[in-house]
Amino acid sequence: MENEKSSQSIDEISGDISKLPEEDQEKLLFQLNQQNTQVNNNYGGMLPNPETLERFNRMVPGIAEKYFDDVFAESKFRRALINKQQNSDNKYRMTGIFLGWLFGLLFLLGSIFLIYSGHSVVGTILTSTILLGALGIFVSDTNSDNKDK
Numbered sequence: 001m002e003n004e005k006s007s008q009s010i011d012e013i014s015g016d017i018s019k020l021p022e023e024d025q026e027k028l029l030f031q032l033n034q035q036n037t038q039v040n041n042n043y044g045g046m047l048p049n050p051e052t053l054e055r056f057n058r059m060v061p062g063i064a065e066k067y068f069d070d071v072f073a074e075s076k077f078r079r080a081l082i083n084k085q086q087n088s089d090n091k092y093r094m095t096g097i098f099l100g101w102l103f104g105l106l107f108l109l110g111s112i113f114l115i116y117s118g119h120s121v122v123g124t125i126l127t128s129t130i131l132l133g134a135l136g137i138f139v140s141d142t143n144s145d146n147k148d149k
Contacts, residue, residue, distance in 0.1 A: 107126060
């Protein structure tokens with residue numbers, strides 16, 4: 001019987017709402033949605049509202065504390081994983097920089113040796129290539145990290 005009253009009331013109200021101008025309908029629906037959100041306190045956050053936690057805790061004693069422990073453990077794990085990845089990326093980059101400087105220095109010394117041993121054309125071409133490559137690294141505005149974004 002009570003459900004019939006509710007459905008009649010809902011039908012009457014929806015009929016009244018449909019008679020309103022469209023702008024007023026939108027305002028009313030927005031206000032109803034706001035009130036519903038406040039009553040249910042549903043939000044997209046990571047933590048449920050206190051009433052929900054209290055109800056769960058009554059059903060399963062200690063579940064709220066376990067939930068918070070799990071949330072904190074997940075947060076710590078995620079931060080540790082991000083730190084590990086960043087450290088690995090930094091080591092990879094530093095290794096690349098070191099090897100780049102090492103090979104550049106070896107080629108530069110090789111080209112100087114070639115120039116002094118009488119192969120000035122080959123030594124000059126090698127030196128020019130090394131210098132242009134190094135200059136390209138510092139002048140270039142492209143970054144491999146930004147290509148994916």
